[in-house]
Every structure is written in C-alpha cells, then in structure tokens.
Amino acid sequence: MNPKISLRELDATTQAAVAKTRETVARWHAELPANNLVVWTAGNVSQRVAGTELFVIKPSGVRYDELAADNMVVCDLEGNKIADGTAETLRPSSDTAAHAYVYRHLPQVGGVVHTHSPYATAFAAVYQPIPCVLTMIADEFGGEIPVGPFAIIGDDSIGRGIVETLRESRSPAVLMGNHGPFTVGKDAKAAVKAAVMVEEIAKTVTFAKSLGTPRPIDPAAVDALWQRYQNVYGQPENYPDPN
Numbered sequence: 001m002n003p004k005i006s007l008r009e010l011d012a013t014t015q016a017a018v019a020k021t022r023e024t025v026a027r028w029h030a031e032l033p034a035n036n037l038v039v040w041t042a043g044n045v046s047q048r049v050a051g052t053e054l055f056v057i058k059p060s061g062v063r064y065d066e067l068a069a070d071n072m073v074v075c076d077l078e079g080n081k082i083a084d085g086t087a088e089t090l091r092p093s094s095d096t097a098a099h100a101y102v103y104r105h106l107p108q109v110g111g112v113v114h115t116h117s118p119y120a121t122a123f124a125a126v127y128q129p130i131p132c133v134l135t136m137i138a139d140e141f142g143g144e145i146p147v148g149p150f151a152i153i154g155d156d157s158i159g160r161g162i163v164e165t166l167r168e169s170r171s172p173a174v175l176m177g178n179h180g181p182f183t184v185g186k187d188a189k190a191a192v193k194a195a196v197m198v199e200e201i202a203k204t205v206t207f208a209k210s211l212g213t214p215r216p217i218d219p220a221a222v223d224a225l226w227q228r229y230q231n232v233y234g235q236p237e238n239y240p241d242p243n
C-alpha cells in the first residue's frame with residue numbers, strides 16, 4: 001500500500017484519466033472469459049494511466065462478472081496500491097508486481113495481460129516456443145513466441161523473466177515456463193488482442209503437429225509479413241477508435 005498517494009488529492013486531469021482507465025480495464029477483463037482464455041478468476045489485465053506514474057489492475061480473486069470500474073485497483077509503478085477509494089482490504093491481483101516491473105522497464109508498453117489459456121499454457125508446460133509456421137504468427141508476433149523462465153508468483157521474478165525474454169524478441173507474448181502466457185501492448189486492448197492471438201495460434205500449431213511436421217516460414221518472408229502487418233494492415237492511426 002502507498003497511502004502517500006491519495007486519488008482524491010490528485011489534480012482533476014489525473015482523476016479523470018484514472019476514471020477512464022478504470023472503465024477501460026474493467027471492460028477489457030470481460031474479453032478474457034468471452035474469448036475462453038480464462039476459467040474462474042485465473043487471469044488479469046492492466047493498463048497505464050496515460051501521463052501519470054500509475055496503472056490500473058483488477059482485484060485478486062474476484063469473479064469477472066463482479067468486476068467494474070469502481071473495484072479496479074490503482075497502483076504506483078512499484079506495484080503498491082494507492083489510496084484509490086476502494087476498501088483498504090481490497091487486494092490487487094497477485095501478478096501486480098510483475099505488471100509493475102514491465103511498466104518500469106519497458107516504457108513503450110501501456111498494457112499487460114496474463115491468462116492460463118490452455119493451448120498456449122501447454123507449450124509453457126513443456127518449455128516449447130511456438131514456431132513461426134503461420135502467416136498469422138509472422139504478422140502478429142514477428143517470429144516464434146518465446147518461452148520465459150520459471151518464476152515464483154508474487155514478487156519481481158515474473159516481471160524480470162518477461163522483460164528479459166521480450167527484450168530479445170519482436171513478440172508481444174511470452175510463455176512463462178510452467179505458468180502461462182503474458183502479453184504486452186501499447187494499451188490493454190493491444191495486450192488482450194495478443195492474448196487472444198497467442199491462444200488461437202497455439203491451438204492451430206497443436207493441430208498441425210498432430211498431422212505432421214509444421215514447416216517454418218523463411219525468415220525473410222517473416223520480416224516482410226511482419227512489416228506489412230505492423231505498418232500497412234488495417235486503418236491509419238487517425239481512424240476513430242471507440243476504445
């Protein structure tokens with residue numbers, strides 16, 4: 001807990017940014033069960049509060065249908081809950097320290113997601129990276145999806161493993177060994193998208209492995225696909241996005 005920061009005493013602009021981020025983070029949590037990425041309470045989404053040293057994450061162990069803007073927890077970048085207007089006893093996600101570590105060390109990241117989606121988690125259990133054998137993998141991940149180290153839940157270890165692994169890769173997803181996928185993006189929406197995509201491709205690659213030996217895409221083609229998807233696919237930056 002960081003009682004030195006009280007939301008009520010922050011300026012109006014910051015309070016408005018926190019309120020908007022709480023709405024956003026609550027809304028993106030609903031996409032985890034909607035996309036069959038989680039069971040019970042086993043996954044979390046966070047997003048930085050733009051222009052501040054704060055981020056918003058869900059409370060630990062609360063069912064997805066009970067999540068709403070007003071029970072989203074606000075933390076500083078050390079992962080300490082601030083006096084955010086929620087009950088003092090409402091604990092943030094058990095992965096808060098991992099999310100905070102990512103925000104401290106990867107300034108370009110504005111959203112983080114963790115799930116235990118079954119196909120991606122199966123690769124994490126056997127420490128197998130997901131090979132780049134589909135155009136969708138080249139587009140979204142720019143190469144194979146790497147495996148990170150085993151790390152204990154609750155302190156900086158998971159965050160360190162995520163950052164060390166993703167620094168070596170273009171992938172926005174890492175399969176933490178014996179644990180499951182963590183994904184990052186410019187905001188919660190992008191990190192949720194990466195979580196949906198990593199599960200989808202893990203499923204397809206599992207099917208492919210049961211049929212034969214998946215054939216890796218030539219690295220030059222991976223680069224070309226990734227560049228096109230990152231820079232040309234979809235609509236220009238100024239396309240109105242209701243999220």
Ligand SMILES: O=C(CO)[C@@H](O)[C@@H](O)COP(=O)(O)O
Pocket residue numbers: 041042043044059060061062092093094095114153
């Ligand atoms: O990975 C784990 C536990 O293995 C946690 O991320 C998961 O259960 C979700 O925990 P929280 O409800 O976010 O505290």
